[in-house]
Amino acid sequence: MKTEITYAVEEQVATITLSRPERLNALTSTLLTELAESIEEANQDNTIRVIVLTGAGRGFCAGQDLKTVQPGMDHGDYLKQYYHPVIRALATTKKPTIAAINGVAAGAGLSLTLACDFRIVRDDAKLSLGFINIGLVPDAGAPYFLPRLIGSAKALELALLGETITAQQAYDYHLVTKSVDAGQYEQEVASFAKLLASRPTKVIGYIKQLQSASSESTLEDMLAQEIIYQSRAGKTEDHQQAVQAFLEKKAPVFSGR
Ligand code: T3D
16 A cells, blocks of 8 residues: 555556655655655556656655655765666656656656656646755756766756756756646646657667667677667567558557567
């Protein structure tokens, strides 16, 4: 029984909602444990084709719950025990992930979104790396993902200044996939998730694995990797039926297999 996360499935989309709205979904050890379990549950469920991460109430996530930080605690140990399983689960799932940033995302709350494949932000949401403002370094995967997403100069600027940025700035910096009018936000997230769920899910997993290998690899490594993954992709039902559909001048219908 989860107390700080809700998990709902609709039309092959698993929506995981951070559920401590009275504290803008600030992160506790309980919430982080439940979050890692929920991502794993969606990952293991063959009927799920997309994972959406969002927040209950007016915020996405205000980062670590600062009211639960114990004096003298070792932040490194805390990261290792509670944050890193979540970041690994998000970064390694073969299913496409969407961070639906429905309101403020600060500190480790913003870090969670960086480990997702897509970030859809409400146009009135504010984003902040914020760690520097409480004398901490960015964590929960942000030092890895942020420079790769927006380049090292902008990433360093956000980390060192800790300023709050608007959804429009986040879009301009290529930090988010899209910024959506508040009135259409939920509908837009649902239709984006539905679109992804109609794509060839197994092949999406292969694409993600290939892309994640590229940052640490040489050209020769990647040429070898693409042989492996294209061979697998070519054997999927989705590839075979899509080619057949093309020949018959029909639209492909992907089963995800
Ligand atoms: O061990 C480790 O490794 C620690 C890891 C740390 C990683 C981090 O995440 S560091 C960054 C931590 N987060 C922050 O510094 C952000 C703190 N919050 C804020 O600056 C503001 O709340 C926001 C800018 C996010 C939103 O402002 P606003 O005006 O919209 O809302 P509010 O009134 O400040 O907050 C609403 C309630 O949520 C309020 O509760 P109250 O006073 O009405 O009972 C507030 O205290 C609570 N809240 C917001 N953020 C946190 C929080 N409670 C605990 N921890 C929070 N991070």
